[in-house]
Amino acid sequence: MGLRSVQVASSISSAVVEVTSFDLDPAILTRLDLLQARDETTFRHSQAVAELMAAFARHLMMEPDSIRLLGLAGLLHDIGKTELSIAVLDKPGRLTANEMAHMRSHPARGHRFLSQFGSVPDVVLDICLHHHERLDGTGYPDRLAGAEISLPVRIATICDVYDALVSPRQYRPAWTPKDTADWMLQADGFFDPDLLRQFLHLVSTK
Ligand SMILES: [Fe+2]
Ligand SMILES: [Fe+2]
Numbered sequence: 747m748g749l750r751s752v753q754v755a756s757s758i759s760s761a762v763v764e765v766t767s768f769d770l771d772p773a774i775l776t777r778l779d780l781l782q783a784r785d786e787t788t789f790r791h792s793q794a795v796a797e798l799m800a801a802f803a804r805h806l807m808m809e810p811d812s813i814r815l816l817g818l819a820g821l822l823h824d825i826g827k828t829e830l831s832i833a834v835l836d837k838p839g840r841l842t843a844n845e846m847a848h849m850r851s852h853p854a855r856g857h858r859f860l861s862q863f864g865s866v867p868d869v870v871l872d873i874c875l876h877h878h879e880r881l882d883g884t885g886y887p888d889r890l891a892g893a894e895i896s897l898p899v900r901i902a903t904i905c906d907v908y909d910a911l912v913s914p915r916q917y918r919p920a921w922t923p924k925d926t927a928d929w930m931l932q933a934d935g936f937f938d939p940d941l942l943r944q945f946l947h948l949v950s951t952k
Contacts, residue, residue, distance in 0.1 A: 768818055771863040778821070781828050785835055788827050791909055796820030798905035798949075805948045806901075812869075816898060819873040822866075823902060826856025826874070838916045850886050853878055873902045882935030900938040904930070904945050907937075923949065 782789040800817035808816070827835065830852055834845045841849060857875035860866045876890060876899045883891030885903075895903075907930065914920040921929070927946045930937060 768814075769865050771865050774822070774825075774860070774863060774866070777825055777828055777859065781825060784832065785827055787913075787915070788824050788835070791913060792821050792824055794909045794913070795823060795902070795905050798909060799901060802901055802905060802945055802948060805944065815867055815869050816873075816901060818867075819870040819898065819902060820905065822856070822860065822870055823874050823877045823906065824852060824856065825859060826852035826854065829855045829859075836916065850878070854887050869896075869898045872896055873898055877902045877906050879903065880936045881938060884935070900941055901945075904937050904942055908945070908949065 778789075781792070796817045797820070799820035800813050803813040803816045830848060834841065834848050837845065853875050857871055860871055860874055876885075876888065876895065879885035879888065879890040879895050879899060880903070881892060881895060881900075883889050908926060911921045911926040911929065912923055927950070930942060930946070
């Protein structure tokens with residue numbers, strides 16, 4: 747299935763993100779096709795994060811343009827994983843220090859790729875580079891903290907971790923929504939607490 751016809755439609759709101767509605771360079775769509783072909787898990791995760799981000803933005807009563815942009819950012823946030831080794835992406839066991847460093851290079855790789863094109867909005871670039879930052883400064887790649895982390899990135903980190911935990915992985919089964927919510931609420935310093943409460947309320951009512 748070609749990415750050009752894919753719609754990301756949320757089941758928890760009427761938010762719809764259609765990649766073809768953005769003036770994106772064809773090379774970006776080709777890269778999304780590549781992600782789907784070589785790393786189905788990350789591709790599905792990206793679609794799910796796009797849905798969650800668009801739905802959460804709608805829940806926060808953001809403007810329609812912002813909702814669409816956050817959906818697009820969700821779809822592209824892990825695009826840098828197309829440059830990672832399949833052996834590392836698919837490794838079932840614990841990663842070595844070198845493999846972890848390789849894995850953690852995906853935000854910068856994605857940001858570098860997307861920055862080549864003048865067509866990618868700043869908020870999408872910000873989310874791509876910073877979606878693994880944590881409010882307490884323990885994230886990567888830039889160890890941003892507190893107010894250095896933008897609202898769109900705070901939204902992205904919540905949606906990204908939530909979907910990762912409620913989805914099965916090679917090395918563990920899917921967590922239940924309840925276990926995921928409990929873990930995120932006690933992960934002190936990771937997430938914006940006010941946004942997290944609102945997000946968990948949204949997904950608990952879907
Ligand atoms: Fe990521
Ligand atoms: Fe992700």
